[in-house]
Amino acid sequence: MTQEQEELIRATVSVLKEHGVALTTHFYKRMFAYNPELKNVFNMGNQQNGRQQTALAMAVLAYAEHIENPGVLMPAVDAIGHKHTSLDIRPEHYLIVGKHLIAAIAEVLGDAATPALLEAWSLAYEQLAALMAGHERTIYQDKVQQTGGWSGWRPFIVKDKVVESEEITSFYLYPADGGAVAGFTPGQYISIRMFLPQLNLTQPRQYSISSTPNGAYYRISVKKETGSTHPDGIISNTLHQEVKIDDKIDVSAPAGTFVLGAATDRPLYFISGGVGLTPLMPMLEASLERNPKQPKVWIHGCKGSAAHAFKDRLAIWGRDHEALSCHFFYDNLSPDAVTTGWHQGWVDLGVLEETLAADGEYYLCGPAPFIRKHYDFLLSKGIPGHAIRFEEFGPASLY
Numbered sequence: 474m475t476q477e478q479e480e481l482i483r484a485t486v487s488v489l490k491e492h493g494v495a496l497t498t499h500f501y502k503r504m505f506a507y508n509p510e511l512k513n514v515f516n517m518g519n520q521q522n523g524r525q526q527t528a529l530a531m532a533v534l535a536y537a538e539h540i541e542n543p544g545v546l547m548p549a550v551d552a553i554g555h556k557h558t559s560l561d562i563r564p565e566h567y568l569i570v571g572k573h574l575i576a577a578i579a580e581v582l583g584d585a586a587t588p589a590l591l592e593a594w595s596l597a598y599e600q601l602a603a604l605m606a607g608h609e610r611t612i613y614q615d616k617v618q619q620t621g622g623w624s625g626w627r628p629f630i631v632k633d634k635v636v637e638s639e640e641i642t643s644f645y646l647y648p649a650d651g652g653a654v655a656g657f658t659p660g661q662y663i664s665i666r667m668f669l670p671q672l673n674l675t676q677p678r679q680y681s682i683s684s685t686p687n688g689a690y691y692r693i694s695v696k697k698e699t700g701s702t703h704p705d706g707i708i709s710n711t712l713h714q715e716v717k718i719d720d721k722i723d724v725s726a727p728a729g730t731f732v733l734g735a736a737t738d739r740p741l742y743f744i745s746g747g748v749g750l751t752p753l754m755p756m757l758e759a760s761l762e763r764n765p766k767q768p769k770v771w772i773h774g775c776k777g778s779a780a781h782a783f784k785d786r787l788a789i790w791g792r793d794h795e796a797l798s799c800h801f802f803y804d805n806l807s808p809d810a811v812t813t814g815w816h817q818g819w820v821d822l823g824v825l826e827e828t829l830a831a832d833g834e835y836y837l838c839g840p841a842p843f844i845r846k847h848y849d850f851l852l853s854k855g856i857p858g859h860a861i862r863f864e865e866f867g868p869a870s871l872y
């Protein structure tokens with residue numbers, strides 16, 4: 474790409490960002506009109522709430538801003554690559570996305586979209602697509618080279634369904650072919666895919682693996698998403714209400730970059746809200762096995778006892794491991810139940826300030842406002858950003 478082309482791109486990034494919603498809405502509308510088969514690949518729930526619209530196209534714009542130094546985007550390219558490979562996105566899909574994205578840019582810019590400008594954007598997109606597809610190839614290669622590993626979708630059988638709380642139920646997934654399953658790093662997720670007759674579509678969703686690696690099965694723990702002012706969550710309710718033992722579900726191999734770090738002696742903090750505890754459960758379990766003496770703090774908030782999943786397991790670990798301390802926050806806790814480790818209200822790291830070590834490693838998972846609040850609080854207390862890892866259960870982005 475010439476310097477002139479790079480300048481053309483930089484000059485239009487701000488205009489496109491300003492019209493970001495128009496651009497992305499237009500792009501998806503166009504793509505799904507010309508390539509309706511892709512409705513089976515995307516999470517159409519995210520299309521409803523607008524989050525994915527912003528993620529993909531805005532990521533392309535973010536890349537354009539760093540066009541002379543795309544290396545700074547590599548951590549994000551890695552995280553997106555994990556999501557893409559867990560959804561079986563292949564290099565040829567990039568051609569489809571590219572075609573519709575450039576057409577949408579032309580339509581949004583109108584007369585300002587000169588042939589030279591569109592050529593520059595096409596080249597920029599091709600560069601990014603090559604970078605991403607190349608990285609994804611290495612992720613697919615890693616997946617298939619593992620014992621029990623695979624790429625794409627593989628049928629699994631639901632061998633057990635265990636109620637963990639009034640909202641969360643676990644599903645034990647074994648491969649239908651009777652083979653082994655790939656290992657994973659605690660914190661990773663799998664994607665599942667199900668055909669939904671009411672939409673006449675297949676739909677994927679991600680679920681963190683809530684068990685530790687065992688070579689035989691994956692356990693996922695799913696919250697039933699009930700909407701009061703909007704429709705109920707479609708896959709979570711199907712799983713809770715309709716999926717029975719011995720039913721088959723397609724599963725893709727473990728993926729994700731929100732994982733337990735390498736072994737150290739630094740104190741570990743696992744901080745979750747609601748169903749956000751699922752990726753942290755195997756992280757805690759693995760760290761208890763790996764280094765029982767390492768200090769660990771489990772901080773969890775939920776509505777109350779009936780909604781509190783895995784509380785018996787945590788009670789056992791808390792009893793058996795001196796190095797583990799637990800703090801639970803309930804929206805509703807009767808005043809006489811407020812004792813050491815039990816708190817009334819939402820998770821408040823302020824009341825635990827003395828236990829927050831400056832050299833700790835922090836893992837956060839929960840809804841976006843939960844993560845933002847605790848991330849900002851930890852930063853304000855001098856915890857460096859690189860020591861705080863987080864995952865939100867929705868589309869992440871490059872910017």
Ligand SMILES: Cc1cc2nc3c(=O)[nH]c(=O)nc-3n(C[C@H](O)[C@H](O)[C@H](O)COP(=O)(O)OP(=O)(O)OC[C@H]3O[C@@H](n4cnc5c(N)ncnc54)[C@H](O)[C@@H]3O)c2cc1C
Binds near residue numbers: 710
């Ligand atoms: C990396 C990752 C890990 C995850 N791990 C877990 C996990 O371990 N456990 C877990 O339970 N979930 C997890 N999730 C979330 C999970 O993937 C699903 O998003 C969740 O189960 C909801 O899916 P659904 O099909 O039930 O809801 P959807 O049908 O996708 O709806 C999503 C939400 O939008 C609401 N909604 C539906 N229609 C509308 C509308 N028209 N307007 C406004 N709102 C609407 C629904 O009520 C629901 O709350 C994870 C997500 C990611 C990305």
Ligand code: HEM
Binds near residue numbers: 529530533569601
């Ligand atoms: C340069 C091109 C692309 C960029 C910059 C890009 C960027 C992104 C980003 C930022 C996310 C959110 C990541 C996350 O949730 O963690 C995402 C998710 C996703 N991408 Fe891409 N992407 C590109 C190409 C593609 C292609 C070619 C496809 C396939 C047609 C695709 C399909 C998806 C899907 C299905 C998701 C999951 C989101 C959902 O289901 O709602 N992407 N992408």
